[in-house]
Amino acid sequence: MMFKDWSISAVAAGFLAVLISYSGPLAIFFQAARSADVAPGMLTSWVWAISIGAALSGILLSAWLKMPVITAWSAPGTALLVTLFPGLSLNEAVGAYLTAALIILLVGVSGSFDWLMRRIPSGIAAGMMAGILFQFGLGAFRSVESTPLLALSMLGAYLVFKRLAPRYCLVLLLVTGIALSVGLEGTSLSGVRWQLATPQFIAPEWSWHATLSLALPLVLVSLTGQFLPGMAIMRGAGYRVHSRPIIATTSLVSLGTALFGGITTVVAAITAAICTGKDAHEDPDRRYVAGIANGLFYLLGGLFAGTIVTLFTSLPDAFVAVLAGLALIGAIASNLVAMAQASEHREAAVISFIATASGMSLLGLGSAFWGVVFGGLAYVVLHHTSRPSGG
Amino acid sequence: MKHLEKGVSLRRAPADFIRDLNVDNVSAGVVAGIFGLSAGVIHISAGTAAGLDPHFIMIWVIAYLMINGLFGLFMPAYYRLPLPMANSIPGALLFAAIIPVVGVEAALGASLIAGAISLVAGLAGVMGIVMKLIPMPIVMGMVGGILLKFGLNMVAPLEHALLPAAIMILAFLLSARLLRRVPPLIVAMLAGIAYMLVTDVDFSGVTFSVTFPEFIVPKFTLEAFLAYGLPLALILVGMETPAGVGLVQGMGYKSVPANAITAVGGFATMISSFFNLHSTCIAAPMTGICSSPEAGKPDKRWVAAVIAGAIFVVAAPFYGYVVSLIEAMPSYFIAIIAGLALLRVITSAMYMTFAGKHEMGGLFSFLIAASGLQILGIGSSFWALVLGVGVSLIFETKDFEFIRRVANEPSAS
Numbered sequence: 182m183m184f185k186d187w188s189i190s191a192v193a194a195g196f197l198a199v200l201i202s203y204s205g206p207l208a209i210f211f212q213a214a215r216s217a218d219v220a221p222g223m224l225t226s227w228v229w230a231i232s233i234g235a236a237l238s239g240i241l242l243s244a245w246l247k248m249p250v251i252t253a254w255s256a257p258g259t260a261l262l263v264t265l266f267p268g269l270s271l272n273e274a275v276g277a278y279l280t281a282a283l284i285i286l287l288v289g290v291s292g293s294f295d296w297l298m299r300r301i302p303s304g305i306a307a308g309m310m311a312g313i314l315f316q317f318g319l320g321a322f323r324s325v326e327s328t329p330l331l332a333l334s335m336l337g338a339y340l341v342f343k344r345l346a347p348r349y350c351l352v353l354l355l356v357t358g359i360a361l362s363v364g365l366e367g368t369s370l371s372g373v374r375w376q377l378a379t380p381q382f383i384a385p386e387w388s389w390h391a392t393l394s395l396a397l398p399l400v401l402v403s404l405t406g407q408f409l410p411g412m413a414i415m416r417g418a419g420y421r422v423h424s425r426p427i428i429a430t431t432s433l434v435s436l437g438t439a440l441f442g443g444i445t446t447v448v449a450a451i452t453a454a455i456c457t458g459k460d461a462h463e464d465p466d467r468r469y470v471a472g473i474a475n476g477l478f479y480l481l482g483g484l485f486a487g488t489i490v491t492l493f494t495s496l497p498d499a500f501v502a503v504l505a506g507l508a509l510i511g512a513i514a515s516n517l518v519a520m521a522q523a524s525e526h527r528e529a530a531v532i533s534f535i536a537t538a539s540g541m542s543l544l545g546l547g548s549a550f551w552g553v554v555f556g557g558l559a560y561v562v563l564h565h566t567s568r569p570s571g572g
Numbered sequence: 573m574k575h576l577e578k579g580v581s582l583r584r585a586p587a588d589f590i591r592d593l594n595v596d597n598v599s600a601g602v603v604a605g606i607f608g609l610s611a612g613v614i615h616i617s618a619g620t621a622a623g624l625d626p627h628f629i630m631i632w633v634i635a636y637l638m639i640n641g642l643f644g645l646f647m648p649a650y651y652r653l654p655l656p657m658a659n660s661i662p663g664a665l666l667f668a669a670i671i672p673v674v675g676v677e678a679a680l681g682a683s684l685i686a687g688a689i690s691l692v693a694g695l696a697g698v699m700g701i702v703m704k705l706i707p708m709p710i711v712m713g714m715v716g717g718i719l720l721k722f723g724l725n726m727v728a729p730l731e732h733a734l735l736p737a738a739i740m741i742l743a744f745l746l747s748a749r750l751l752r753r754v755p756p757l758i759v760a761m762l763a764g765i766a767y768m769l770v771t772d773v774d775f776s777g778v779t780f781s782v783t784f785p786e787f788i789v790p791k792f793t794l795e796a797f798l799a800y801g802l803p804l805a806l807i808l809v810g811m812e813t814p815a816g817v818g819l820v821q822g823m824g825y826k827s828v829p830a831n832a833i834t835a836v837g838g839f840a841t842m843i844s845s846f847f848n849l850h851s852t853c854i855a856a857p858m859t860g861i862c863s864s865p866e867a868g869k870p871d872k873r874w875v876a877a878v879i880a881g882a883i884f885v886v887a888a889p890f891y892g893y894v895v896s897l898i899e900a901m902p903s904y905f906i907a908i909i910a911g912l913a914l915l916r917v918i919t920s921a922m923y924m925t926f927a928g929k930h931e932m933g934g935l936f937s938f939l940i941a942a943s944g945l946q947i948l949g950i951g952s953s954f955w956a957l958v959l960g961v962g963v964s965l966i967f968e969t970k971d972f973e974f975i976r977r978v979a980n981e982p983s984a985s
Contacts (some may be wrong), residue, residue, distance in 0.1 A: 211882075238628065315939075318935075318939040319939060325945050326947075329947070340967075344967065414905060511936065513935065514931060514935045517935065518931065521925065522923075522926065527923065531919045531922060534922075535724060535852070535915075539724045541731050562745040563748060
């Protein structure tokens with residue numbers, strides 16, 4: 182019964198979604214890994230874990246719910262890592278992943294997701310998210326100074342692709358960027374070969390520091406930055422989604438993959454629309470195949486994670502920085518817009534943005550945590566109750 | 573001269589000044605003045621880093637206060653708009669860096685030419701066109717990016733001075749909510765001073781001195797012009813003026829004399845070059861403070877700018893004293909006060925950048941300005957405008973007013 186639903190367009194949509202994830206959001210993961218200075222073997226395990234997490238949850242949910250549920254790893258969550266490493270140990274990070282997955286599981290199973298989303302002031306969540314992602318946007322432009330030729334060519338290429346073929350922009354940028362790195366910077370790709378990945382187990386370690394700096398912001402950005410827009414995209418495409426099974430499945434999978442360095446698995450926000458729209462298939466009931474295909478390609482990517490890692494590590498820093506920054510341009514823009522348009526609590530939203538973007542660490546806790554605290558404090562002091570603020 | 577906008581009146585200015593005085597614009601003026609004084613620290617450190625003579629650094633900073641302050645009295649008083657004058661900080665950094673290469677006289681000669689270019693641009697009425705070509709969201713994105721650094725400075729001292737910073741910020745927030753009449757900034761300042769008194773901040777290292785600007789004859793060389801004069805002219809015409817004018821317009825002022833600001837800035841820069849000073853122009857951060865809602869009723873905010881100018885002129889000869897006072901005051905004090913003062917400006921800059929049109933161009937402009945990126949020795953604010961407009965032309969062609977007009981009326985000619 183399943184096979185009659187298969188179509189080339191759906192499989193192609195699934196493939197494209199995976200390719201885009203590996204082109205853009207994965208670059209953020211590599212930025213984080215660079216700041217933590219992890220060995221290639223460990224990095225391979227991380228990529229394996231996030232890919233397998235996305236594969237399992239995506240295939241399971243798409244086949245079960247008969248709708249294209251596109252899953253991925255939490256992109257703002259990986260962005261968060263960059264600000265925390267190397268102060269945070271890998272074991273603590275894994276402990277925080279587990280804590281985050283448990284909290285998200287509780288939120289999902291208790292059915293309080295929608296209630297919670299209404300309670301969190303949208304501007305503060307957007308301000309914090311913009312603050313986290315902001316660094317990557319800056320990084321893209323800062324690499325113009327260190328590696329002007331490569332960075333400027335990639336920026337130019339991005340503008341051209343974004344204008345002419347927005348759908349394939351990131352993939353084209355990846356290919357062009359690699360070609361430019363080889364041509365301009367003398368990058369050698371001779372070390373890249375097919376190899377199966379071996380996951381590495383990381384013993385979790387629980388600490389207050391990691392819980393407040395990583396787990397809590399991770400929950401917040403995953404819920405507001407991934408699950409909320411991801412579900413909105415599915416609903417927009419006409420699917421009647423219930424948050425409970427989806428959140429429960431992804432967080433259960435996250436619990437398993439966390440032990441191998443995989444950050445929380447979530448509903449995709451950046452790539453979901455490719456598989457839920459008409460491009461995947463004319464018949465909405467046959468688009469779930471795109472979800473399954475997406476999962477299968479992730480499985481493939483996970484198995485050959487080592488190859489992906491050697492490819493990225495042999496490319497120049499500027500390449501990764503520019504790719505990561507440009508992959509997030511859309512997300513940065515939408516969060517800044519949401520922050521600026523939160524008319525009832527704009528100042529609190531901007532305070533949350535500034536505190537997060539400052540990258541400060543206070544009492545050993547990361548800036549994303551303080552962004553929420555200061556933003557929340559300003560919200561309560563300035564804007565709580567129905568009375569509008571003066572000025 | 574026909575492009576120069578007419579102001580209100582200088583003759584009636586003193587009487588109107590007294591009539592329009594109120595607690596909001598006085599406090600904003602004081603904050604802007606203190607902020608401008610504290611900017612001297614940037615000059616001092618840049619000059620020291622470039623290995624300049626300490627006496628030169630001192631007369632450079634004193635000239636900036638004296639000359640910027642004199643023009644800063646005139647502009648707001650004549651136009652009755654919050655137009656404080658100061659000098660270009662990117663220009664100051666370029667200036668400090670070029671002196672060891674070409675010498676003080678040649679650098680000042682290049683300043684003189686840059687001032688002349690700015691004067692001509694203003695007299696020719698180019699600014700109105702420049703401002704139309706560069707849409708507001710992109711200018712505000714650039715302003716937001718530059719100002720963001722000050723906002724981030726506000727948070728940075730928290731790491732070392734958690735208690736006083738928390739006290740000052742909380743005092744600001746609470747008084748913004750609870751006290752309608754007292755400006756939150758004053759409450760935050762008082763809270764900070766109270767904290768310093770309680771904790772016995774040491775002011776014993778403060779020394780007193782009186783110094784005046786010194787006259788010097790500039791020299792012209794091509795090398796100095798290309799390396800520093802041309803970038804300075806671009807900074808003055810392409811960035812400082814649009815940033816200042818954009819800020820004032822963003823605060824709701826309809827007719828801002830863009831040509832006059834450019835021309836007067838150019839003329840003042842030419843004067844400056846005879847007194848060891850690199851430039852005089854409208855000052856974005858101080859304009860932000862003087863034109864913000866913190867400065868009270870819109871038509872009385874010009875008083876704040878006059879006060880800031882007066883503080884400059886009065887403080888100039890005694891700046892040696894101020895320098896040691898600033899050195900004695902904990903660094904978090906100025907950083908937090910400036911940051912709080914700029915909070916609303918950053919907020920409204922963000923709002924204007926992302927309010928609808930030119931979002932992509934605005935975002936690029938914001939990110940580039942905030943990144944502090946330098947290409948060909950020209951600072952990020954210039955590139956933010958150029959690339960922001962470029963990106964917007966590619967992706968948001970329809971958002972440009974003049975293009976839309978052409979597209980909608982193809983037959984009109």
